[in-house]
Amino acid sequence: MSTDNKAPFGLRPCKRYIATHDSEGKSVYANSPEQVYRVRDAGAMSRSYAVGSIPADLENDADVKAYRGEEGRTSYLKNDIVITPGANLVVVDLKPGGVSAMHRTVSIDFSICVIGEIDHELDGGEKVRLQPGDHIVQRGTMHRWSNPSATEPARFVACTLPCVPFQIAGERLAEFHAKL
Structure with a gap:
């Protein structure tokens, strides 16, 4: 896995704008680091924003400071899919023909x-094709993502929130990533 500040596969990099407040209470945009893409076999992922708790601690820009930091679990440099407790917003770019491994996370994801x-x-073999604006509510199920185009890249944006593990066919929900 490599990292880069440029969106892969010819896609335009996403711009992230973080709205906050100045010392007088006026709404302003905070400085924000460039997206950092982690390139993988099927495509690339970039953490767009993350908070370390629900509800989020926004006082004194605690969340912004943690996100802009180079260390810590909500840093823009990290690549975890799920932050427990917390929320993670990721941008996933799939290369033409890219296919992810079958996987599951202990989370509810809005993609x-x-x-x-x-x-x-x-x-279970069911498959749906998403077009721009279509979305998935992913609830701890095993799944994979793929780009059916042989020539064009694709992108989805996901917000992941940890969930309480529950029983599925007598087994407790646990994170799993198949080998490709």
Whole structure:
């Protein structure tokens, strides 16, 4: 896995704007680091923003300071999918023909297709094709993402929130990532 500040596969880099307050209480945009993409076999992922608690601690820009830091679990440099407790907003770019490993996380994820078409496949064999604006509410199920286009990249944006582990067919929900 490599990192880069440029969006891969010819996609335009996402711009992130963080709204906060100045010392007089006026709304302003905070300085924000460039997106850092982690390139993988199927595509690339970038953490767009993260908070370390729900509800989020916004006082004195605690969340912004933690996100802009180079260390800590909510740093813009980290690549965890789920932050417990907390919330994570990620941008996932799939290269033409890219296919992720079958995986599950201990979370509820809200994933929205924004560029191209993306297939979402469940371990039971069901599959849906997402077009821009279509979205998945991912609830701890085994799934994989793929880009059905042989020539065009695709992008989805996901917000992941940890969930309480529960029983599925007699087994406790646990994170899993199959080998490709």
